[in-house]
Structure formats: structure tokens, C-alpha cells
Amino acid sequence: RKEVEQDPGPFNVPEGATVAFNCTYSNSASQSFFWYRQDCRKEPKLLMSVYSSGNEDGRFTAQLNRASQYISLLIRDSKLSDSATYLCVVNGWNSGNTPLVFGKGTRLSVIA
Amino acid sequence: SAVISQKPSRDICQRGTSLTIQCQVDSQVTMMFWYRQQPGQSLTLIATANQGSEATYESGFVIDKFPISRPNLTFSTLTVSNMSPEDSSIYLCSAEGDRGPTVSGYTFGSGTRLTVV
Numbered sequence: 103r104k105e106v107e108q109d110p111g112p113f114n115v116p117e118g119a120t121v122a123f124n125c126t127y128s129n130s131a132s133q134s135f136f137w138y139r140q141d142c143r144k145e146p147k148l149l150m151s152v153y154s155s156g157n158e159d160g161r162f163t164a165q166l167n168r169a170s171q172y173i174s175l176l177i178r179d180s181k182l183s184d185s186a187t188y189l190c191v192v193n194g195w196n197s198g199n200t201p202l203v204f205g206k207g208t209r210l211s212v213i214a
Numbered sequence: 215s216a217v218i219s220q221k222p223s224r225d226i227c228q229r230g231t232s233l234t235i236q237c238q239v240d241s242q243v244t245m246m247f248w249y250r251q252q253p254g255q256s257l258t259l260i261a262t263a264n265q266g267s268e269a270t271y272e273s274g275f276v277i278d279k280f281p282i283s284r285p286n287l288t289f290s291t292l293t294v295s296n297m298s299p300e301d302s303s304i305y306l307c308s309a310e311g312d313r314g315p316t317v318s319g320y321t322f323g324s325g326t327r328l329t330v331v
Contacts, residue, residue, distance in 0.1 A: 146306075151319065189256065201245075201247045202247075202259075206256040
């Protein structure tokens with residue numbers, strides 16, 4: 103079983119739509135969780151950390167379910183500029199300074 | 215966040231040659247990592263660059279092929295040795311974010327796009 107699994111998409115949605123991405127991870131000892139965004143031919147950039155209580159940043163909401171080893175990202179009121187690949191990322195099963203493990207990413211295209 | 219300068223941004227190399235990629239961080243960081251991203255794929259960790267000791271390589275990656283240096287807390291290099299077309303990929307370095315890895319994850323350099331012909 104892969105360590106971090108995501109639906110690869112692509113998700114093609116109209117502007118203004120709400121879209122949700124899901125991710126599962128295999129190592130129950132994982133401690134830190136993130137969503138990264140990667141634009142075409144660019145490096146990944148941190149979108150948001152994911153906290154146990156869930157957290158929101160503007161139009162973006164992240165949820166973590168440790169019991170199910172499941173992470174989600176909800177994007178409301180999608181913009182054309184949200185088009186990118188969204189990477190589910192996990193680390194920390196030994197200590198806080200372990201490398202990141204990336205999912206393969208979910209591609210989102212927001213269409214006018 | 216920490217700013218990482220990575221160079222070269224791209225190169226086209228002949229098979230059998232070697233290329234050294236450099237990453238400079240604008241602040242001291244404990245951890246630096248090197249990743250590879252093949253076309254259409256996600257990131258795969260090559261190794262952890264340890265300051266003052268040998269790098270720690272992941273399964274499938276060896277020091278003879280990917281020697282790494284980490285002379286201080288702000289700089290690291292990755293060399294891709296004896297290149298073949300299969301080494302064509304994007305190589306990325308990363309370092310911990312400025313609020314620590316558990317809060318701000320890791321920051322990435324802009325990547326080196328390598329094509330081996």
C-alpha cells in the first residue's frame with residue numbers, strides 16, 4: 103500500500119464551484135500533515151498545514167481524521183487561479199524533522 | 215519563510231557526464247533534503263543532506279550516483295554522476311520552513327530541470 107494516496111483527478115469544475123479532495127495515509131504514527139500546491143513547471147508551495155481540530159484559511163478548509171487516517175481539502179468559490187495540482191503531504195513518524203512524503207497529487211482545472 | 219536559491223534552473227547534458235546542483239538557503243537550517251520529480255509524477259526523496267556527516271540515502275539511491283555535500287547549515291550540493299537519459303527529471307532541494315517543520319513544512323528551491331541526451 104502506498105504511503106500517501108490521492109485521487110489523481112483531473113477535477114474540472116466551473117468557477118464558483120466547491121470542490122473537495124481526499125487523501126489517505128498509511129502510517130498511523132504520522133504527526134504532521136500539509137496540503138501543498140504545485141503549478142505547472144514550478145516547485146511545490148505550502149498551501150496550509152492541517153491540524154487535528156481542522157482549520158480554515160479563507161476559501162480553503164482542511165480536515166484531519168486520525169482514526170481513519172484521512173485528510174481532506176475543501177475549496178469554496180473556486181477561482182481560475184486555483185487551477186493547479188494539490189499535493190497531500192505527511193511527515194513525522196519518527197520525529198518532527200523527518201522528510202516529507204508526497205502523494206501523487208490531484209489536478210484541478212477551474213473553467214470559466 | 216526561508217528562501218532557497220537553486221541553480222542551475224535547467225541544463226541539457228551529454229550522457230556519461232556529471233552535473234552539480236547547488237542550493238543556498240538565506241538562513242541556517244538543520245535539515246535539507248533532495249527530491250526528484252519525474253514527468254507527471256510526484257516527488258521522490260533521494261536523500262537527507264546532513265551537516266558534518268554523510269548523507270542518508272533512500273532505497274534505490276546510492277552515494278556513487280548522487281553524491282551530496284553539506285559543508286554548513288546554509289548550503290548543499292547534489293551531483294548527478296555518469297548521467298543517462300533515465301536521469302532526466304526535475305531535481306529539487308528543500309529545507310525546513312521558518313516556523314519549524316511541524317508547522318510550516320518545508321520550503322523548496324525552484325528546481326533544476328535536467329535533460330540528458
